[in-house]
Amino acid sequence: MFPLSSSHLQQIFNKLDKNGDGRVSIDELMWLLERTCIDTCRADELELLMGKTSLDFIDFLFFYDMIINVDRNKLEENQDSLIENDLHKAFEVFDSNGDGLISSEELQNALSRFGLWDEHCSSLDCKTIINSYDRNSDGFLDFEEFKDMMLFAKS
Incomplete structure (x- = not known):
């Protein structure tokens, strides 16, 4: 309206x-x-x-x-609900083992599948990415941390 x-x-x-x-x-x-x-x-x-x-x-x-x-x-x-729903679906793609957490290996695998990662990049880079958004310092991204990463990358 x-x-x-x-x-x-x-x-x-x-x-x-x-x-x-x-x-x-x-x-x-x-x-x-x-x-x-x-x-x-x-x-x-x-x-x-x-x-x-x-x-x-x-x-x-x-x-x-x-x-x-x-x-x-x-x-x-x-709009917020649609974004949240899309982020949940994306999270499930990254969280390949379904444990509710994204490891550096899962992040690297997903990025590779999307053609955003190649053999010249190392898993250390994925650990660095995870550490940048890992608020509780457990070495993984939970959904809220993943959401922060995706929304930050979007802006």
């Missing part, structure tokens, strides 16, 4: 305000939310949330801003 200008919002408000009293009722808001496919609550819950039975234009602007921010937060949460 993209932000609308205040003139567009004024036009929407005026169309919703059927009786021209300068206020939009909860029912009119519900009608708008249903038509724009925004998941929302029941009318009584919306009234409780808003603390009013109708909104003037300023209240309508605040309501719109709240809806836009909730929608942005959901989008960010969905």
Whole structure:
């Protein structure tokens, strides 16, 4: 959902305000939310949330801003969830023995399979990479350490 200008919002408000009293009722808001496919609550819950039975234009602007921010937060949460899911799948590729840890050998094998490692590189280099992200100094990368490595490499 993209932000609308205040003139567009004024036009929407005026169309919703059927009786021209300068206020939009909860029912009119519900009608708008249903038509724009925004998941929302029941009318009584919306009234409780808003603390009013109708909104003037300023209240309508605040309501719109709240809806836009909730929608942005959901989008960010969905993106974070997708990234996390992708990282879990990648971790499983690197963790070839399935023990929940990536050793320097597993790292080297995975990088070799991807064509990112050749015989001129040594396993010492993989140990150095692991040590760079190994926060608990156990010589392995757990998922959180792997995630840090992948997100750092991405930026």
